[in-house]
Amino acid sequence: MPDEPQRGTFRDKVLVRRLLEGEEAAFRLFFDGHFPRLYRFALSRTEGDHDAAEEIAQKTLITAMRKLHTFRGEATLFTWLCAICRREVSAWRVARGRHAALMLSEDAPEIRNQLAALASVAAQQPDQAFDRGETARLVQVALDLLPGSYSEVLEWKYIYGLTVNEISERKSTGPKAVESLLGRARRSFRQVFLVLAHGQVVYDS
């Protein structure tokens, strides 16, 4: 488990190298793996404005393409994209005469650091003070922060109600492998969600 972020950044470095070499499959992997998450990331910062989220996600990905050679793999590619996206969101807010700094709970530096490092988390129950909408949003943010295969398998199993056998058919792997993947996905989700839910929430500083 502690190796997962490192494996992730190594995978991302390889993906970036393939992208810079012009490999079509790498572009597909990059776009399909990051655009939906980035779109949701932007959407939650534009008060649900879908057009703005599209514009910001597009600007973020274009900027990322131009700066791709500067990606060092110190954080995951998605974390790197989120940093660019935050700047684009600020620019968008300033252009519309709004306060540039919109800080969601997961944007607080201490939370970001914890998420990046996935530091040891106390095994506490989710804070009951969160309202239903905020909890739902944090669940989705947590899913977006997980590796794609983890969030995918959690959604299939718990939201769409697929059985282990159905998931193994979809993923072309054995049921044992799916159960193992589910176990790891659950542990990762719990860690990320607890960091998100128990962090200090700062709005519009």
Add this chain to the structure above:
Amino acid sequence: MTHNTDPLADLLRAAGPRETASAERARRVEAAVRLEWQDVVQTRLGRKRAAWIAASCLTSAALIALVLHAHAGQVPTQAAAIPSPYASPLVMRTAASEGHGSYFRANNEDRPPDRGMPRHMLVTYAVHTR
């Protein structure tokens, strides 16, 4: 149902599926990003190609310079070693012209060699008038 006792499953179920961009939005963004990606890749490949060509040219120039330099050092000794069909008569005739001037007289050319003429010109003259 077992999932009632699983708080994590309940949490995920309550949150519902994640929001997704419409296919049209995804297609638009993908087209724009793909264009930028292709531009970046082309620029990088162009730079790489230019750098490769420049490096090749420099290497070739360096090799040519090296070969020329090596040959420049070898030419005089090689020329001296290879016997030329004209070498002996030329030396003889040059020596004759420097000594007593008998060469010109022997060919019925009563004109003395030009005093200011360099030695190699003299040699050429001798070859043509042979």
